[in-house]
Amino acid sequence: MSKKIYIQLSIRILLIAVNAMLIFYFFQKGYVINGFGFTLLLIFQTFLCFDYLKKLFLDIEKTVDCLLNDDFSNKISVEKQQNILHAKTAKLQEKYRTQSQLFTSEQVIFTNIIESLTIGVLILRKDKNDEIEVFQLNKAFVDFFQIPKFYNWKLLQEKITPLVNIIDAKPWKRVKHTISLTVNEQLESFFLKTSVTHTSDYDYLMVTMETIQQLIDKKEKESWYKLMTVMSHEIINTITPISSLAENLDSLLQDEPDEDTLSELSQGLKIIKKRSLHLNNFVNTYRQLSELPLPDKKEINFTETVQQTLDLFSQEFKEKNIQLHFQREENIQLLADKQQLEQVVINLISNCLYALKEASTPTITVNISQENNRVHLTVSDNGIGISQKIKNNIFVPYFTTRKDGSGIGLTLTKSIVEAHDGTIFFKSENGLTTFTLSFQTA
Structure with missing residues (x-):
């Protein structure tokens, strides 16, 4: 409380105490009339003291009641705020009013976002x-x-x-x-x-x-965005040096060409041709991906198909000391396009060979199993694995970590598997990368 309030309260209490002592004195001496008179005065002084305290805390009590009911309409006048207790109460009210407005604004924003x-x-x-x-x-x-x-x-x-x-x-x-x-x-x-x-x-x-x-729409948009990012990057990387070289060659032709100039022209044209072929190959791979024919499904021995495809790599396995573990159930029948499934196995094994370049004991494990009406094919290797950073881009067209890769192998594999109403997923952990394919039997 302020010094002024302390002084006023002290005076009122002192007067009440003096009055009480006088009443005691008058009644002790037998001055009954004087005693009654000062008793009435004591009652009046006590009433004035309580009234002063009530007025002192009335605005504070009213403000607290308003805060309890989230009502900020009550105002404490500037004059009353000269009293430090009223000033602090006014600050408390302003603080809660600001917090309430902020909370209301956040609620409106939250509601608008949800809507x-x-x-x-x-x-x-x-x-x-x-x-x-x-x-x-x-x-x-x-x-x-x-x-x-x-x-x-x-x-x-x-x-x-x-x-x-x-x-x-x-x-x-x-x-x-x-x-x-x-x-x-x-x-x-x-x-x-x-x-x-x-x-x-x-x-x-x-x-x-x-x-x-x-x-589905969300996934398609994400796929298109990733595809356009890769395509624009590839096209710009090809066109930029061609444009720069063309401008340089044009400047060379402005002068009388000598032997050095002709040599430089020849070298520049070779680079342009090389980059043009690269862009042409890029477009052809896109055409191969976009024009994938529908599978010509026939009853095939899936186990035999996978075995024959693995045999194509037998010589390479020997040269690179790669251990192949082929676990299978015999004569698993599947309604599928044999050539397309052979391409799937070739793509997966090719990825394994790339991943195993630095492996000390390179191993590939291929497993074929049948469960109820599903056929499962898993291809695993203990190579470099797939980092968390690129996992989301594995099936994106033209995304590759190889210098000589086209970036459509796994995309084409996924397209073929899905065209056969199958599923494909992978996991890479604890030094082992596994692709799992699942097909519905006839």
Whole structure:
């Protein structure tokens, strides 16, 4: 408190104390009338003291009540703020008012971000009594279900029946799931993902939904972006030296050509020809990739096909001291294009040979197995592996780590496998890189 308040309170308490002593004195001496008079005066002084304290803390109490109810309309006058207690209360009120405005602004931004998303978002909040309420949901989410925005959980859960079993799980947990909904009288598949956040008072469940088509479009855009990046890089790297050389050769032709000039012209034209051939090869590989014919599927002995393809490398395996372990089940039949699958095996083994250049004990393991109605082919090597940095680009057209590589081997392999309704994936860890291919049997 300020010095002024201390002085006023001290004077009032002193007067009350003196008055009480006089009352005691008068009653002791028998001056009853004087005693009653000073008693009334004591009551009046006590009332004035309490009234002073009430006025002193009234604005503070009012401000605290407003803060408790997020009401910042109460103002403490500049005159009252001369009192240090009122000044600090005013600063506290301003601090919470600023924080409230910032929180409100962040909430608006947060809501706008969620609303702008093309994926459906639903955020639920659950208290310690397992009472659930809708914390946030966006337009995309309600559009998927063709419903209004219900912020009452009991009303909303009646409209999103396919999700109720996932949301009602106790406790809430992370889930990845595919569901089907009828949207505009058409059955559509969605990829659903949930995440959970725990705080001291609440549990939050965030549910996101996007159509399978959205996922496909996203992947296609990513693929096109990567493809265009590689193509533009390759074309610029080829054209830039050609342009520079052409300008240089043009300047040489301005003068009377001598023997040195003709030699330089010849050398420049050779470089231009070489770079042009490189660009031509680049375009041809793109054509090979884009014009991949549909597989001519026939019943083939897949085990025999892989064996015959591996035999093509037998001499190279001996020269490079590469150990081949071929584990297989005999006579596995597959409906496929034999030539295309041979190309797949050739591409995978070629990658193994490149990866094993620096290996001390180079080993390739090929395994063919059949499980129910699926045929699996795995090709492994203990070479240099695939670093985390390039894992996302392995199947991107024209991406290569080799100086003499075209960058379409694995892209072509993936295209052939997918044309056979198969899948391909890889993992590279603990000094072992493995490509796994899986095909549906007839």
